[in-house]
Amino acid sequence: xxxxxxxxxxxxxxxxxxxxxxxxxxxxxxxxxxxxxxxxxxxxxxxxxxxxxxxxxxxxxxxxxxxxxxxxxxxxxxxxxxxxxxxxxxxxxxxxxxxxxxxxxxxxxxxxxxxxxxxxxxxxxxxxxxxxxxxxxxxxxxxxxxxxxxxxxxxxxxxxxxxxxxxxxx
Numbered sequence: 001x002x003x004x005x006x007x008x009x010x011x012x013x014x015x016x017x018x019x020x021x022x023x024x025x026x027x028x029x030x031x032x033x034x035x036x037x038x039x040x041x042x043x044x045x046x047x048x049x050x051x052x053x054x055x056x057x058x059x060x061x062x063x064x065x066x067x068x069x070x071x072x073x074x075x076x077x078x079x080x081x082x083x084x085x086x087x088x089x090x091x092x093x094x095x096x097x098x099x100x101x102x103x104x105x106x107x108x109x110x111x112x113x114x115x116x117x118x119x120x121x122x123x124x125x126x127x128x129x130x131x132x133x134x135x136x137x138x139x140x141x142x143x144x145x146x147x148x149x150x151x152x153x154x155x156x157x158x159x160x161x162x163x164x165x166x167x168x169x170x
Contacts, residue, residue: 006158
């Protein structure tokens with residue numbers, strides 16, 4: 001059985017999904033909030049990307065992150081009902097196994113803060129490209145919601161990364 005991975009061993013890519021942030025008309029605050037929150041939990045190997053909304057952009061960014069060695073990928077934004085909110089569709093296009101319990105837990109945590117969390121279409125799952133595997137979770141786009149979501153996720157990431165590396169469920 002592989003031991004639970006320590007936070008500093010886990011390569012994480014945070015992807016802010018926003019047309020406005022990617023074209024420079026809006027300053028991304030969610031990505032830095034995610035990085036700060038992860039750092040307080042000991043995660044030090046964290047990269048940030050900002051991409052436009054859209055199914056293809058998300059799918060391509062997820063594949064690139066996995067191919068680049070990410071073990072965990074967190075998308076921020078694009079999970080609502082807007083016409084360009086296609087993060088879940090782009091994620092579903094590349095995941096090989098869905099992990100619905102994580103998405104359910106994230107929505108449940110969000111509902112503690114705001115009733116609009118029920119509108120989230122976020123998904124979570126495993127992305128496999130060649131011999132590389134990574135866990136991906138769609139998080140909401142606001143800095144506060146990102147921080148709340150990470151309260152749920154950070155305790156799970158060591159166990160998730162260990163399982164992806166072939167570890168036991170224990």
